[in-house]
Amino acid sequence: MQAGSNTDNITLRIAEIMIDELKLEDVTPETFDPDMDLVDEVGIDSMDLATVALVLRDEYAVRIDEDDYPKLTTIRLIATYIQDKLDSAAA
Amino acid sequence: MSHQRVEQPASGSASEPLQYKFADLIADPVVRDRWEQVRRYFFLRESTYDMTRRCNIRCNGCYYYEGEKQHAVENSDLEQWRRLMQAEKARGITFVVLAGAEPSLVPERCQVCFDEIPLGAIATNGLKRIPGEIGYRLHISVWGDDETSYRTRGAKEMLVRQTDNYRSDPRAIFVYTFTPDNIDQAETVTRLLAREGCQVTFNMFSAPVGYTGDLRHTPNSLSRTRQAMLDLMVRYPQTVVYSRYNAVAHTHRLGLHDLYGCSYPRRNPSTDVGLGRSFRQYRTDLGWDREAACCVPDTDCSDCRHYAAGSAVVTARLFRHATDPDTFRSWLDYVDTYLAVWVRDYPRGANLSQNLVSPPGFDLI
Numbered sequence: 001m002q003a004g005s006n007t008d009n010i011t012l013r014i015a016e017i018m019i020d021e022l023k024l025e026d027v028t029p030e031t032f033d034p035d036m037d038l039v040d041e042v043g044i045d046s047m048d049l050a051t052v053a054l055v056l057r058d059e060y061a062v063r064i065d066e067d068d069y070p071k072l073t074t075i076r077l078i079a080t081y082i083q084d085k086l087d088s089a090a091a
Numbered sequence: 092m093s094h095q096r097v098e099q100p101a102s103g104s105a106s107e108p109l110q111y112k113f114a115d116l117i118a119d120p121v122v123r124d125r126w127e128q129v130r131r132y133f134f135l136r137e138s139t140y141d142m143t144r145r146c147n148i149r150c151n152g153c154y155y156y157e158g159e160k161q162h163a164v165e166n167s168d169l170e171q172w173r174r175l176m177q178a179e180k181a182r183g184i185t186f187v188v189l190a191g192a193e194p195s196l197v198p199e200r201c202q203v204c205f206d207e208i209p210l211g212a213i214a215t216n217g218l219k220r221i222p223g224e225i226g227y228r229l230h231i232s233v234w235g236d237d238e239t240s241y242r243t244r245g246a247k248e249m250l251v252r253q254t255d256n257y258r259s260d261p262r263a264i265f266v267y268t269f270t271p272d273n274i275d276q277a278e279t280v281t282r283l284l285a286r287e288g289c290q291v292t293f294n295m296f297s298a299p300v301g302y303t304g305d306l307r308h309t310p311n312s313l314s315r316t317r318q319a320m321l322d323l324m325v326r327y328p329q330t331v332v333y334s335r336y337n338a339v340a341h342t343h344r345l346g347l348h349d350l351y352g353c354s355y356p357r358r359n360p361s362t363d364v365g366l367g368r369s370f371r372q373y374r375t376d377l378g379w380d381r382e383a384a385c386c387v388p389d390t391d392c393s394d395c396r397h398y399a400a401g402s403a404v405v406t407a408r409l410f411r412h413a414t415d416p417d418t419f420r421s422w423l424d425y426v427d428t429y430l431a432v433w434v435r436d437y438p439r440g441a442n443l444s445q446n447l448v449s450p451p452g453f454d455l456i
């Protein structure tokens with residue numbers, strides 16, 4: 001599978017997790033804009049991010065360092081972050 | 092040295108061997124229920140406000156009368172206070188802490204804050220009763236028995252006057268601040284508060300910047316305080332609102348910043364997410380300064396063990412504590428305690444962990 005489509009899958013999965021864990025309304029994984037700013041536009045905070053990070057850790061065995069939270073402002077950035085970790089572990 | 096950092100798995104490593112998944116940690120229904128309960132309060136976003144420069148006593152080591160904030164020009168215009176609260180609400184603030192110097196001296200300002208943002212707490216010395224219409228949690232400070240209070244705070248019969256004002260008041264919780272001097276008095280005070288049907292939680296004296304007095308804790312006083320806290324939790328379970336992990340986190344030889352990393356603006360330059368983004372500490376002139384903003388401004392960060400700091404600093408470290416069942420339960424106990432102390436009518440549960448758990452990456456002491 002190509003890296004690009006892998007990241008797309010991860011993007012979709014993160015959207016699913018966010019909707020589920022943070023009880024977001026009026027949005028589906030398909031309609032969740034992956035470039036939307038999670039803090040300014042979705043209103044999530046560091047505790048929400050930590051919750052999502054735990055579920056992602058279960059799923060991908062990737063640790064999202066607390067110091068990196070401020071950089072992870074969109075779903076796409078989180079997906080790329082996870083993909084990079086998976087790639088460097090596989091290399 | 093016994094407090095050296097323990098080797099941690101490389102941060103960010105993929106395929107990190109996970110002994111426990113998060114799903115395992117919340118598999119127990121009791122733990123899952125507690126997790127669901129505490130996460131309902133993740134919406135709390137706090138800021139703090141100095142209400143007045145005045146106080147009716149003078150305490151040795153008082154945070155308010157250190158640094159610059161005591162020189163702010165007091166704003167007494169209630170409309171301006173109201174507009175500040177409205178702007179704070181619009182900014183996303185959902186929880187206010189009213190403090191310094193003594194908020195009970197300006198009840199009309201407290202009332203305005205309560206009218207606009209109804210979740211919050213007031214730090215008071217308890218000598219003047221705050222009207223019942225102001226429904227915030229009330230933190231009544233206790234610094235020892237009456238003899239010690241007289242010596243360090245210059246006020247006679249403080250406990251009698253405090254309990255007269257707040258006996259059976261569901262808003263009130265007494266905050267016993269441990270200094271090296273008053274550890275042995277905590278039992279007498281707790282017994283008295285238990286008899287009066289009051290609640291008590293614990294704080295640690297944390298030295299203000301440049302403090303040269305004799306209240307700074309020592310390794311010996313820290314370990315004696317920890318033992319006193321643990322004993323009191325067992326002896327007065329209905330009265331003491333605390334957990335074993337609170338005791339560990341606040342009486343460690345390292346301060347909170349060294350153990351957990353503080354995210355208040357004063358220590359955290361990031362404005363992207365979390366406390367560094369939302370928290371402000373307003374002076375009584377309604378101004379604020381990012382360089383000074385923390386819940387206990389002018390505290391020496393290397394000696395910070397303050398209960399208000401821990402409520403945000405330890406609570407924010409969810410990810411670090413989701414490593415094994417006991418560490419996660421301990422963190423849940425800490426958050427449950429914090430919510431019970433700060434949020435009126437929060438339904439606190441029994442502590443989930445009966446063990447002493449070390450702060451992640453550190454030894455127990």
Ligand code: SF4
Nearest residue numbers: 353385390392395400
């Ligand atoms: S005094 Fe405590 S809460 Fe304030 S910035 Fe320093 S470590 Fe953080």
